[in-house]
Amino acid sequence: MKQSVLAGLGAIVLVAAQSPQMAVAADANVATKDNLIAALPSVAQAVVLAQQSSAASAAEPQTTAPSQTLTLEQAHAIALKNHPGIAAADYRALAEGEVYKQARSGLLPQVNLYGSIVQAESANTRILAGGINNPSVFNRAAFGAGLSQLITDFGRTYNLAASTKLRASAEGHNARATREQVLLDVDRDFFGVLQAQAVVNVAQQTVDTRQLLLDRVSILASNKLKSDLDVSFARVALEDGRLLLQRAQNDFDSALASLSAVLGYREQQHFDLVESNPMAVSSGNDVATLIDQALQDRPELASFRDERDAAQRLARSLRDARLPSISAAIVSGDAPSHDVHLPDSYTAGGIQVSVPLFAGGLYQARQHEAELRAKAAGESLRSLEDSISRDVRIAWLNLNNARERFRTTQQLSRYAANAYELAAARYKAGSSSIVELSQAQLELTSAQISETGSRYDVLIQQSALNYQLGALGAAGPGAASK
Secondary structure: OHHHHHHHHHHHHHHHHHOHHHHOOHHHHHHHHHHHHHHOOOHHHHHHHHHHHHHHOOOOOOOOOOOEEEOHHHHHHHHHHHOHHHHHHHHHHHHHHHHHHHHHHHHOOEEEEEEEEEOOOOOOOEOOOOOOOOOEOOOEEEEEEEEEEEEEOOOHHHHHHHHHHHHHHHHHHHHHHHHHHHHHHHHHHHHHHHHHHHHHHHHHHHHHHHHHHHHHHHHHHHOOOOOHHHHHHHHHHHHHHHHHHHHHHHHHHHHHHHHHHHOOOOOOOOEEEOOOOOOOOOOOOOHHHHHHHHHHHOHHHHHHHHHHHHHHHHHHHHHHOOOOEEEEEEEEEEEEEEOOOOOOEEEEEEEEEEOOOOOOOHHHHHHHHHHHHHHHHHHHHHHHHHHHHHHHHHHHHHHHHHHHHHHHHHHHHHHHHHHHHHHHHHHHHOOOOHHHHHHHHHHHHHHHHHHHHHHHHHHHHHHHHHHHOOOOOOOOOOOOOO
């Protein structure tokens, strides 16, 4: 629709430029001016039409590659599937789960198969040095199995397994924190692309409007109805608008590259974004409720709590390492080929008791190290709770401020549009200079860009608050309050 409006305006300009009335003498300038102004639409009306058409369908940057439609929910799903940071965090969580299985195995029965083939030098072979067991060696081939089961080590293995399980849980919370951080980056880049695209649209409207003004002023100047100074000012304004469009297009391409990277793509992708809002959070005055929610739901806090508890369990395990351990062992086997001094089969069992007496202070030092690390983890947890309380309050303030700024920029944009219409009407009537019109154009463009930026800043701050509350992964589409 915007292209058809501009094409129609250009056709009117061309017809008016080719009209025989444009070649009249200087004494008919007044009549020619009235006819020309009547034939050409006002620049202010062109701006309104351009804004209405852009609101109906946003202008798409020219790209050679085909674009794919992308919503915020689809972007979240792609990032969760493709982002390497999320995959690495998940693998670390799975690895910690295997560590827990290793520690837990000490509580389960241990079964081993044995096989031996021994060839002695002679029937009287004796090991005379290097061992304190029976030194006799007989020719034999035997196989058997052995089973051992820990009866009790007074909590050492149990606490060690519990410590590794808590560390696995902490790594799982870290994986969730990584996912939420990636989702926050997706939201920022997603809304950043929409914001950059909206600025491109505003810049394109500015260029089109200033091109219409230059065409109009050039026609009037060629008929001695405007001065060459007006044409120069219009050209300067047009080139300034083109610079704005170039910067906006570069910002759009940069934002699209960032979005492609956070979605896990190595090459830049071309997306046609469909705007959707994150789940709205109330901006009321009860920030204490939001802080309580964050202290309960943030995955980083859950991870730190598990790390603290894991350190405490490890300290208990190392304390119990100085206590005896009691286990049962059973072995049984057969010797199909053996010396006549050996039996055909064997079975034996017993109870083993191990009591550590002295290790040079090793066990006590390990216990004290673990206890100190547990205390350090507790202090780190308290520090993180204070930081999260601060971050939630700041995010809440930023969201409220962004909403206020959006309402203010909406008013500013309306006032700038009214001022521009009045300036265009005054310039059309010949009661003001092009400097006043150019200033009004500049203020309108600035107001439109500010309104666009503040609008998407509300959505970005909404996502930031959801992240601080630990609810970004659960955020769905909703209408953000404005």
